[in-house]
Amino acid sequence: MTQSNRHASGGRIDRGQPLRFAFNGKSYEGFEGDTLASALVANGVRVTARSFKYHRPRGIVGHGPEEPATLVELEGEDASGNRPATTIPLREGLRARSVNCWPSPEFDLGGVNQLLGRFIPAGFYYKTFKWPNWHLFEPSIRKAAGLAAAPNNPPSSGHFEARHAHTDVLIAGAGPAGLQAALEAGRAGKRVFLADEGTEAGGSLLNRNLTINGQPAMGWVDDAVQELREMTNVTHLQKATVWAYREHNLLIVNERNPEQDRIIERSWRVRAGEVIIATGATERAMVFSNNDRPGVMLASSVQAYVNRWGVTPGKRLVLFTNNNSVYAVASDLVATGIRVEAILDSRATVPQATLDMVPGLSVHASTVVGDVRGRKGVKAAKAVSATGVESWIECDVLAHSGGWNPTVHLWSQSRSSLQFDERLAAFLPDQAAQNCTAIGAAAGHLALDQIIEGGEDLAYEIEPLWRVDLPDQRGKAFLDIQNDVSVSDVHLALREGYDNVEHVKRYTTGGMGIDQGKTGNINIIGTVAMQKGVPLQEVGTTTFRSPYTPVSFGAIGGLREGSVLFPYRHTPVTQWNEDNGAVMYEAGARWRRPGYFPDQGEGLQEAVNRECRAVREGVGVYDGSPLGTFELKGRDVPQFLDFVYSNVMSSLTPGNGRYGLMLSDDGLILDDGVVFRLDDHRWLVSTSTGHADAMNQHMEKLLQTEFPDWQVMITTVTSQWNNATICGPRARDVMQALGTDIDLSPEAFPFMSFRDGTVAGFPARVVRVSFTGELSFEVNVAPRHMAALWDKVLEAGEPFGILPVGSESSHVLRVEKGFLSLGHEVDGTADAYDLGMGWVMSKKKTDYLGKRSILLRREGASTRRELVGILPDDPNKQVPEGAPLTPGGRKEATEGLVTACVWSVVNDRWVGLALLQGGHGRHGETAHVRLKDEVIPVKITKPVFHDPDGNLLRS
Amino acid sequence: MCSCIPSYKSIWVILQGRCALVKKLIDGTYLLMNAMATMQNYSVFSLARNAFSGHRNWPLAWRSPPLKDQYDVVVIGAGGHGLATAYYLAKEFGIKDVAVLERGWLGGGNIARNTVTIRSNYMRDESIPFYVKSVAMYEGLTHELNFNMMHSKRTMVDVVQTWPKLRELRRRQLVMDIYGSTYEQISVNELHQRIPALTGGGPDARLPVICGMVHTDAGVNRHDAVAWGYARAADALGVEIHQQTAVQSLIRGTDGNISGIETNRGTVRAKKVVVAVSGHTTTLTETAGLKLPLRTMNLTAFVSEPVQPLVDVIVNCPDSGFYFSQSDKGEMVIGGAPDMGQSFRRDIKQNVFEDTVTAMLSLFPSFKKLKLMRQWGGHLDIAHDASPIMDQTEIPGLFVTAGWWGGYKAIPAGGLTLAYLVAKEEPHPLMSSFTLNRFRHLDFVMEAGTTTAR
């Protein structure tokens, strides 16, 4: 019979909407409003899981995120693993199976581990599996671990989203305290963000039969929700868990299946002026022998199943408690017609008001549960009185309550402190570290009348019992049901000296499961305290860490994926590059640039050779737009540039430019670039592509923090100017063919100067710089004209065999010239002198960034690694870039490295650059590249292989 | 802090299924018992013996002796480096009158918070041999300390997505070859075979995967076991470990030398004091007026829920900015970049965290459905040139080991070389480039481009 445990009426389920679902391959029926757990309870499924270590049969214990025992894996389109069955809303066609057992929880082969229990106490693996080594055992152990299967596909439809939100008050939890706080803040006109993890508001009121001013409490909840809905200043989310509390009152909320069905989960980053923690309290377990039998459940969960879902987990119940709350449970059970065999209360006296709630029930004070019988379902509980009288009481459910823990996870995550409260036997919020307050049960107000005026509830009183400790105790008493950590494990840890609560946790793994010990951690602390004879406050808690409950990585990532994972930048020529088959590279500062332009069937080297030959013998063009460019304005620009560059810039006259190096004050090379003086007070500074942002930061920092009185204003113009750089012996011919009003003769327009005019009809600034060693014209135009200019250049250059040039060829061309490259020769150790660029280090200036440090460093004793050219003895022998040079090619400490090695079309051989100890004095000698199985002799030369006097670039 | 706790599910299978090995197990155990005569031997036999006495007879892993007022050497910090140093002082140099002082619980600092990656793929001559030594020492540590470190030499695979990164890694490879450390390039196809879960980074991806680099020497182990193993072995050699003993200040004698320390439990005198406290180095040395070129930063990590075995290597994605490995318990243990500001907060920054997660999802899109289970932060100090500092300071008798961001892999060799330095008062050859002297002429040791900032 289906739903044998379902009541004929009652509960917040929609009996008009039956839902079919499958659990471990068997079909069942539940109703809309059920969780998977409540539907399983309704269908009388008792064994729902196997435990992690011993594979003991387990049932459903709780009713919310605290559930320690029943973890399932969802199958099909919403596949995901390790989900507490208590947190899965039931839906039509849901398919779930238990994790950690095979073939089923009823019959699980791993159950043989139960026989081995005594051989595998806490920490046993530190003492074994050592010989011959861990590798022998690891594969089997890995296979056995891991609970659910790993996901093998991203969600097939829908996506995740992350967004920002701002609020005056964030309230975590829509139970009575949270709703009340939301009403008050909302009525006061504040912006309110109310988030609750449940499917509907009400918190504990959903599970309990309470009244407010004589009316059912859920009526009050419905009114509150309605009033909040009408307030435009209130955002109220259900199925939304506040899972992290970060610095500066930033909280992260995970909302499941928000209104748009295309969004699977939404992550909210909420910045709150004030945070109200109304997260309620979690019932904790009692610790006694075999307290993990299927049917041993939290009392409040039994109450929830009865009241909220209209199901009874059993027919004959025994209740075990050390506090008052269980009496309300018993009262509800009786009202529903369920038989309560007995209430066992560990306290010596039970308050009369409490007893009055359960007239006619058998209440045994000073009595504990000593054991539970029934491997696959509770059959009887052993009551043991203080005088040692034992009796077995037959039952099918043992509901227990070890008291209540205020849910202080968020409070603790905020760095706020906790204090152990002896009266409530629980850790309570103490000093707030951020602008937050805890209210309601989260603050220790465990009765409704403490929270809401007119609320009626039984006063909460407790005498803590951290574990049942009886002589001749047999059977394991679990502190952490999920990780199978028993009292004896904790005792063992303490006995071996692992006596700090963190040691206990790590040695036993107690509290490290997916539930993070929500029902059991305090009992571990209590057990440690008892054993050591110290108060609980002294033992302390382990740190509460986010997330409060597991949250999918997809939601954290949000929309940021695929092409927008990292920003990307395009020039107006990017589309042309892609259309013309360029192989595109990541090129620094998030630009995507062409690496090379292969013809049909051509490889990298052939394409590069072709492009290089064009530049050396004819003409090439590249898109130089990404180069960082800044316009500097003001009277103090000259002295500023003299301070940030190692050479003198102030002597430049308008229209002219100079190459320079920027150093950090500890003498490392930051960047190289070119400075042009536009007129008296306007300057143009260009930086390398990759370092543009960093150089902007560097210059602004100096100006704003070191020299606030200097009049220098910087405007970034990288994207205001694009350029096509035409380079090669025929570059002037192409310029003429394009048509320009600028006199291009070397006399009228020499190297390192610029001219404003028109080129191909576009307003342009033409600059004579060269990064290839050839005659070059950098034609700068506004980006709106760039694509058209590019087309015209290629058209005008066609008769001269013009080719577009990618970054691979640029690399070859600069190596042939010995021009340095950041990231190759400049690797954080070489200075300008090492690179043979002493000429760029001003001797005239008394101070500039890096000067003092470079001098100090060079006074050190160590031999410098200096830039040299290398020619492999075998001209056809390529040396890998980055290869070490060692003395004599021996396998010993290196004396240098090859920074670059390229096929030089002008030399028809491999040529390279290297940093070599004392290299400047070793020209003509042979050095040795040491590879794993090979030594390559190379001749040491000057680091230049083409036009050493620079006649071509000045031509 | 990560957890690599094996499941217990198949113990029976293992014990039964490996009968052929029982003879070896017995031989090995007896050898070990002889080697470690002073400690309770840990083996499958001692475990069985204790099982029948209800595990009531296991001795303490370490003692809690009364704190004396004088020691030959005081080591501040019972983390990996402090405990290892104390152990090697006693074992290799016969210096046994050593106290290790810990303000919290032993093994509770960064050793409790790191991602247990052990590797030697460095770039400079100064670094590689040291890490080659450390990796080798780790591999023998389980047997040396008679404590199962669960060392799993499972290989690290770099997923390369940009050409400049490939160039940098190949440079490392070529230098590492000289020192016998392993690094090999593999194709994208081979990469997919090694890491089937790597389904992102295709040709149309924002950063397409170019190739992989394989570092077979790399491994992971169990961090708590390293701390506990060293603590237990050092204790057995006579070293005293004092937890809940906070050092408040360093004391200098009239000669300017170090003469002891002030603690919350009173004054302790010692002619040699070792500071091995990671992020808190400057907090301590400044009590003696010593400034060091160190800043403290926060590094974060997180783990997923445990799942069935999926990835059996350490995956490092330097271009995307994350790395992870799957623990024996099934959790993905994930790390990203540090947060640059100075911090002692031991927390995670949401923006840094999101950067790491999105990078991971781009290469492992199926992890969208995987769930975050726990996250945390640790603090570490980083020197001005980002390389470690191990030296006797300008205060005679005061030794520091600091600047190890990613110091977990350095624990064995770091402990050994520091013990050498303390015993002989001269730097160990493997660490001679890492003294404070290098700053006098700004001779930085720049280990440029260390993988995803570890």
Add this chain to the structure above:
Amino acid sequence: MSYDVEIVRQGLNALFDLKGKPAAIQSWAGDVLPTWPERPNSRSGQDAVELYHIGRNHWIARAALDQEVKLGEHLRPTDCPADISIVQVSDTLTFFRVTGPHADEVMSIACPLDFHETEFSEDAVTYSELFSLKALVMRCKGGFEFAVEQSFGDMVEDYLSRATA
């Protein structure tokens, strides 16, 4: 259901970057610029020229593209005195408009600013972070307008289409 918004990538505007003391710029530019927006991160506008106060001694003047030449002739960037900086930056920024009932929601995905009317008023204009890029953000009729550095235009368009898919 998808977000109900309209996204338009706009054409070029005439833009001039102005730096220096307000009095100095004012005396140079004369009445071509509108009333000075004194409040940080606010804007003013008259005769189709808008002025954005987006940094300490830093403004952006914006007009329709057909005003570019005229505005340039008034502002004379190359001739202005040493103590002020005027740079034509029309090509530097690409503007987008997001309008419609869900414009707020799309903006909250992109940008960490608090767009509540008490925090981000009708005349607000500011640089902020948008899809992790620097962006100039303001309100427009029925929604929001923002601009990113031109080379990121394609990327932002891509991101917006993902956000509203």
Add this chain to the structure above:
Amino acid sequence: MLIPCPFCGERSESEFIYGGPVGADRPDPNTVSDAEWVEYLTVAPNPLGPVHERWWHARGCGEWLAIWRDTRTHDIVEAPDDSK
């Protein structure tokens, strides 16, 4: 974090770039001793408590600003008395 920008007011940390601790004033490199120069370059305050540090409002108004931030909590705090 929320960082107070003197021009824009409080803004999300993601708009800023960290600029390092505020160090000592730059000494005259022509007169300072080697040791003092090295200390100026390499040693930064590393307090367990308030640290004076710079941030650049790079995705905002471009201002370089300095705040006091407690390294234990990340709270932005008033300058300690002895720094004024």
